Amino acid sequence: MTDGTGWMRRGIDDSVAAPVDLRVDVPHSARMYDFWLGGKTNFPPDRALGEAFEEAIPSIKVMARENRRFLGRAVRHLAGEAGVRQFLDIGTGIPTEGNTHEVAQAVAADSRVVYVDNDPIVLAHARALMDSTGSGRTAYIHADLLEPEKILTDPVLLRTLDLDRPVGLTLVAVLMLIADEDDPWARARVLMDALAPGSYVAITHPGWDFDPAAMAAVVEAAGKGQMTLVPRTREQVARFFGDWELLEPGVVPVMGWRPDGEPPADPTAAYYWSGVARKR
Numbered sequence: 001m002t003d004g005t006g007w008m009r010r011g012i013d014d015s016v017a018a019p020v021d022l023r024v025d026v027p028h029s030a031r032m033y034d035f036w037l038g039g040k041t042n043f044p045p046d047r048a049l050g051e052a053f054e055e056a057i058p059s060i061k062v063m064a065r066e067n068r069r070f071l072g073r074a075v076r077h078l079a080g081e082a083g084v085r086q087f088l089d090i091g092t093g094i095p096t097e098g099n100t101h102e103v104a105q106a107v108a109a110d111s112r113v114v115y116v117d118n119d120p121i122v123l124a125h126a127r128a129l130m131d132s133t134g135s136g137r138t139a140y141i142h143a144d145l146l147e148p149e150k151i152l153t154d155p156v157l158l159r160t161l162d163l164d165r166p167v168g169l170t171l172v173a174v175l176m177l178i179a180d181e182d183d184p185w186a187r188a189r190v191l192m193d194a195l196a197p198g199s200y201v202a203i204t205h206p207g208w209d210f211d212p213a214a215m216a217a218v219v220e221a222a223g224k225g226q227m228t229l230v231p232r233t234r235e236q237v238a239r240f241f242g243d244w245e246l247l248e249p250g251v252v253p254v255m256g257w258r259p260d261g262e263p264p265a266d267p268t269a270a271y272y273w274s275g276v277a278r279k280r
């Protein structure tokens with residue numbers, strides 16, 4: 001999809017052919033996250049800010065991996081025990097190990113996944129998210145969480161998901177990239193209100209409460225890199241779930257949410273809050 005000049009065409013399942021600048025001169029959260037996960041889709045500004053974060057939080061790479069593991073555990077639970085067959089993954093990130101459709105379709109081959117991200121580099125790699133197995137389907141929408149109504153009415157979404165049936169919405173490590181003044185709670189609420197009873201939402205969010213000094217240093221570094229980053233308290237994160245019924249064990253440090261195998265010695269070692277809730 002790239003034309004060799006760093007410009008690229010929107011594509012996958014939509015017909016808009018506007019050129020998009022990848023802006024490899026400024027750090028992007030998707031590419032920083034890719035850097036922490038050991039990926040290769042990142043550029044010097046992403047690595048520089050990624051390293052600045054790592055100076056403040058030496059365990060940042062472990063945190064990224066633990067966040068990713070949560071996504072796997074949550075999706076496995078939803079596709080398995082909870083019987084969910086449709087997923088809406090917003091803030092998808094650059095494809096890596098254990099993408100939502102791979103996890104869901106390994107449990108239930110007919111799972112359908114719609115991915116949404118606003119970063120052109122994720123769009124550039126979105127074909128890697130299109131390798132559905134069996135009777136399942138995946139689709140990708142280049143869109144912004146700040147415009148949830150557009151996501152919900154996108155023809156690609158409407159062709160892929162049946163909103164009259166339960167959906168597993170994942171907002172994993174994305175809400176912290178939306179400033180308070182842009183009201184991420186209201187944006188999430190629009191999405192959640194549109195989903196059928198029996199739907200689920202899975203959320204992770206960096207927490208202030210684990211190490212406020214380290215978080216303050218990271219927020220300062222992000223500001224210098226012109227990136228919005230808002231760690232939030234457990235109470236602020238819990239508000240995202242609204243009146244949906246929280247699954248056990250509630251809003252907890254990400255390593256403590258239904259760990260595979262032995263519980264971790266220190267579940268607070270990764271500074272993310274996490275939870276999964278069900279619409280009544």
Ligand SMILES: C[S@@+](CC[C@H](N)C(=O)[O-])C[C@H]1O[C@@H](n2cnc3c(N)ncnc32)[C@H](O)[C@@H]1O
Binds near residue numbers: 091145
């Ligand atoms: C830290 S990555 C998380 C990736 C994946 N959800 C995970 O947890 O492994 C955050 C992703 O959210 C995307 N993102 C940031 N702000 C967004 C917005 N307003 N709308 C849609 N996607 C957004 C970024 O481009 C990036 O790919």
